[in-house]
Amino acid sequence: xxxxxxxxxxxxLFSFFLAIVVCGIIMALCGYNPFTAYSIIFSGAFGxxxxxTNTLIQASPLIMTGLGYMVSKRAMLINLGIEGQLYTGAIVxxxxxxxxxxxxxxxxxxxxxxxxxxxxxLVGLFIGFLKVHFGANEVITTTMTNFIIINxxxxxxxxxxxxxxxxxxxxxxxxxxxMPKILxxxxxxxxxxxxxxxxxxxxxxxxxxxxxxEIQCVGLNQKASAVAGIKVGGVMLSAMFISGAIGGLxxxxxxxxxxRRFIAGFSADYGFSGIAVAxxxxxxxxxxxxxxxxxxxxxxxxxxxxxxxxxxxxxVAVVQALVVIFVSAPLLINEILHLGAFRRKKKEGLx
Amino acid sequence: xxxxxxMIDIVKQFPLVRAVDHVSFSAYSGExxxxxxxxxxxxxCLMKILYGMMKPDEGQILVNGQPVSFHSPRDSIALGIGMVxxxxxxxxxxxxxxxxIAGVEPRKNHIFIDMDKAxxxxxxxxxxxxxxxxxxxxxxxxxxxxxxxxxxxxALYRGxxxxxxxxPTAVLTPQEVDxxxxxxxxxxxxxxxxxxxxxxxxxxxxxxxxxxxxxxxxLITHRQDLGESTMDDLAEMMVGRDVELNVxxxxxxxxxxxxxxxxxxxxxxxxxxxxxxxxxIRKGEVLGIAGVEGNxxxxxxxxxxxxxxxxxxxxxxxxxxxxxxxxxxxxxGIGHIPxxxxxxxxxxxxxxxxxxxxxxxxxxxxxxxGVLDRKNINSFADSTIKKYGIKTPDxxxxxxxxxxxxxxxxxxxxxxxxxxxxxxxxQPTRGVDVGAMEFIHHQIxxxxxxxxxxxxxSADLDEVMNLSDRIAVMYEGKIVKTFDADKVSARELGLWMxxxxxxx
Numbered sequence: 001x002x003x004x005x006x007x008x009x010x011x012x013l014f015s016f017f018l019a020i021v022v023c024g025i026i027m028a029l030c031g032y033n034p035f036t037a038y039s040i041i042f043s044g045a046f047g048x049x050x051x052x053t054n055t056l057i058q059a060s061p062l063i064m065t066g067l068g069y070m071v072s073k074r075a076m077l078i079n080l081g082i083e084g085q086l087y088t089g090a091i092v093x094x095x096x097x098x099x100x101x102x103x104x105x106x107x108x109x110x111x112x113x114x115x116x117x118x119x120x121x122l123v124g125l126f127i128g129f130l131k132v133h134f135g136a137n138e139v140i141t142t143t144m145t146n147f148i149i150i151n152x153x154x155x156x157x158x159x160x161x162x163x164x165x166x167x168x169x170x171x172x173x174x175x176x177x178x179m180p181k182i183l184x185x186x187x188x189x190x191x192x193x194x195x196x197x198x199x200x201x202x203x204x205x206x207x208x209x210x211x212x213x214e215i216q217c218v219g220l221n222q223k224a225s226a227v228a229g230i231k232v233g234g235v236m237l238s239a240m241f242i243s244g245a246i247g248g249l250x251x252x253x254x255x256x257x258x259x260r261r262f263i264a265g266f267s268a269d270y271g272f273s274g275i276a277v278a279x280x281x282x283x284x285x286x287x288x289x290x291x292x293x294x295x296x297x298x299x300x301x302x303x304x305x306x307x308x309x310x311x312x313x314x315x316v317a318v319v320q321a322l323v324v325i326f327v328s329a330p331l332l333i334n335e336i337l338h339l340g341a342f343r344r345k346k347k348e349g350l351x
Numbered sequence: 352x353x354x355x356x357x358m359i360d361i362v363k364q365f366p367l368v369r370a371v372d373h374v375s376f377s378a379y380s381g382e383x384x385x386x387x388x389x390x391x392x393x394x395x396c397l398m399k400i401l402y403g404m405m406k407p408d409e410g411q412i413l414v415n416g417q418p419v420s421f422h423s424p425r426d427s428i429a430l431g432i433g434m435v436x437x438x439x440x441x442x443x444x445x446x447x448x449x450x451x452i453a454g455v456e457p458r459k460n461h462i463f464i465d466m467d468k469a470x471x472x473x474x475x476x477x478x479x480x481x482x483x484x485x486x487x488x489x490x491x492x493x494x495x496x497x498x499x500x501x502x503x504x505x506a507l508y509r510g511x512x513x514x515x516x517x518x519p520t521a522v523l524t525p526q527e528v529d530x531x532x533x534x535x536x537x538x539x540x541x542x543x544x545x546x547x548x549x550x551x552x553x554x555x556x557x558x559x560x561x562x563x564x565x566x567x568x569x570l571i572t573h574r575q576d577l578g579e580s581t582m583d584d585l586a587e588m589m590v591g592r593d594v595e596l597n598v599x600x601x602x603x604x605x606x607x608x609x610x611x612x613x614x615x616x617x618x619x620x621x622x623x624x625x626x627x628x629x630x631x632i633r634k635g636e637v638l639g640i641a642g643v644e645g646n647x648x649x650x651x652x653x654x655x656x657x658x659x660x661x662x663x664x665x666x667x668x669x670x671x672x673x674x675x676x677x678x679x680x681x682x683x684g685i686g687h688i689p690x691x692x693x694x695x696x697x698x699x700x701x702x703x704x705x706x707x708x709x710x711x712x713x714x715x716x717x718x719x720x721g722v723l724d725r726k727n728i729n730s731f732a733d734s735t736i737k738k739y740g741i742k743t744p745d746x747x748x749x750x751x752x753x754x755x756x757x758x759x760x761x762x763x764x765x766x767x768x769x770x771x772x773x774x775x776x777x778q779p780t781r782g783v784d785v786g787a788m789e790f791i792h793h794q795i796x797x798x799x800x801x802x803x804x805x806x807x808x809s810a811d812l813d814e815v816m817n818l819s820d821r822i823a824v825m826y827e828g829k830i831v832k833t834f835d836a837d838k839v840s841a842r843e844l845g846l847w848m849x850x851x852x853x854x855x
Binding site: 208210211213214216217223225226227228229230 | 658677678680681682687689694695696697699705710712713722723
């Protein structure tokens with residue numbers, strides 16, 4: 001057990017390390033100093049309280065989409081539709097947030113979040129329904145619904161819901177629907193607390209509940225699950241609903257904390273980055289928090305890098321891509337690690 | 352040309368077990384050598400080392416006295432070693448010849464496959480050893496026994512002079528076993544050496560010139576002379592203690608009819624798989640289904656347990672009609688031990704404890720308000736592991752870490768502990784060791800004694816004959832004949848299984 005746990009830590013950590021090294025080599029070959037670049041990124045991400053809060057802000061949507069992707073992945077469903085579910089949650093949350101419901105802050109916040117989550121969940125449920133009842137491959141249906149949702153929301157804020165001004169966006173949300181800041185002069189809001197709670201809830205759900213157990217079983221061996229009397233279709237629907245709901249909540253929190261309104265095309269590929277976050281986080285809720293922070297730090301660090309040096313920020317994207325490649329090739333990592341162990345053994349043998 | 356193969360002081364260590372522990376073993380051409388042992392004793396592992404599929408941690412392999420080192424089966428094949436695996440690796444939509452030559456095709460002008468030459472060569476090989484199959488037949492039209500011959504031919508075509516057969520009789524009818532043994536004798540007469548991996552004692556005594564017994568990775572005996580060996584001797588050597596080989600049920604059952612199946616029909620891909628199958632089982636009765644695999648037995652089990660929907664089916668338990676999917680049938684007292692524990696029975700990446708409650712995890716004692724009760728689950732797992740003798744440090748280990756026999760015990764324990772009214776059990780001891788087999792047979796008979804109805808489906812005819820009160824033979828989706836178990840011979844069953852039976 002411990003051995004396995006250790007192993008599940010080693011691969012992501014080593015993958016990340018390897019990605020940093022390889023990207024560093026590429027930087028050096030291109031004539032940039034990797035040490036300077038990395039130290040700028042690092043201090044940009046963690047150098048001051050402000051930098052740390054900004055890193056957490058960048059990490060917030062990534063942790064959420066990572067969690068959402070992970071829940072469906074545990075049932076062996078590839079929900080590439082987190083991006084669309086995020087948009088759905090965001091637009092619904094923005095609409096609820098714009099409307100004066102005569103509710104106190106806490107309730108308006110709750111209704112806004114729940115509305116966004118429910119909307120994203122329904123999109124996920126729809127995908128699950130297509131899968132369970134018509135055998136539609138969820139990779140295709142999610143990719144296609146992404147187009148529809150992203151463009152439809154864009155239409156909404158370009159025409160019927162457009163606020164005055166040049167930008168395609170809704171009206172600003174009411175103060176009662178905006179997530180309050182934790183510290184007065186920093187942008188970080190209580191969203192981060194909500195996200196932490198969601199991560200804990202997801203962990204509990206997957207590890208401890210009946211439905212979570214069934215999701216894992218269906219993901220690992222669908223046939224055996226069905227033979228054992230688990231209702232596979234129902235389990236898939238729940239997994240897709242929850243996955244979509246987390247995606248929707250991600251979008252809701254983003255508009256409630258950062259944008260304060262729905263802006264067309266506001267997502268910087270958060271949904272897709274979630275896949276990388278989940279991969280580096282080893283499909284584990286706590287791992288996803290950490291890997292989300294790592295990716296958030298890279299993103300935030302890249303902004304600083306952009307401002308302070310002439311090193312192209314694209315290198316950060318290279319690191320991200322390399323991490324995903326290495327994490328998804330655990331055999332490669334194993335091989336490299338074993339090679340090291342083998343050499344050491346050999347040397348000891350000779351000495 | 353291989354005259355002699357020696358494996359000297361071979362060791363293979365896996366993270367948790369030493370699969371092969373300082374074993375020395377030799378085989379000669381023109382000899383049939385039986386490698387006996389329980390599952391997990393290291394037989395297959397030892398042979399995979401000889402075949403180049405695994406690298407030993409220690410030890411040496413000598414061919415004709417020369418040390419060799421195999422990096423992959425390619426190296427061992429080049430030296431004339433061939434292996435026929437338990438699971439066939441054939442493409443059903445290709446012909447016998449195409450399957451045999453794949454990878455080593457004779458060429459015309461280095462580019463085109465010389466199919467005429469290939470067919471001629473393969474047919475020559477078939478005739479030489481009296482394999483009696485057609486080189487141009489499609490593999491999907493062949494019986495299991497014939498497919499096995501194609502696998503043997505594949506090795507011979509590549510120049511094998513030493514053949515390793517891994518559990519070759521596991522899937523064959525008695526008649527096919529006889530045919531295989533004839534082929535083995537022909538091969539032996541032509542100077543080919545054969546190593547047969549098996550845990551079937553009767554067959555070992557029937558065919559082998561020499562016997563080596565492995566137990567827990569160690570070589571227990573190496574016998575040249577089989578003269579005075581009996582099945583009981585060999586069984587004791589394999590297991591290390593006295594074993595009850597024939598656990599059998601006693602006497603005809605007089606109880607009332609409890610479980611009834613009427614007019615069960617199923618069509619798949621437009622082909623009828625089950626044709627109007629009807630039978631009943633009394634309380635405290637084991638009904639065995641004998642048949643060559645692929646005659647509808649698997650589908651029958653899946654239909655009765657709600658995993659496939661039949662075109663037509665009436666099922667009654669205690670006179671009351673029951674129906675539904677697997678979930679609801681389980682709730683109505685139908686227990687199911689599926690035929691393939693890895694594909695259908697277990698989630699091997701999950702822990703032993705979790706596998707022990709799989710399917711019953713929603714029961715009150717394991718789950719309250721949708722949250723699993725870890726404490727109860729673990730204590731249930733601990734006591735079940737003890738009761739069923741599942742060899743593991745604790746219930747948190749992954750099911751994948753266990754041997755086949757111990758994995759099967761999980762599947763059996765899970766269902767038996769629920770005390771189902773009707774048990775549908777398929778291939779309960781496939782690929783498990785003698786010790787686990789004995790145990791599992793006792794469990795099944797325990798249910799029988801408790802007055803439950805048991806439907807036993809197995810390709811192992813000995814098992815069906817030993818455990819059943821009545822035996823129904825399935826052929827091409829129909830029950831062609833039902834016998835009282837004590838009034839029928841294996842030979843007669845074999846005839847009905849292959850469609851050759853007649854009422855005379």
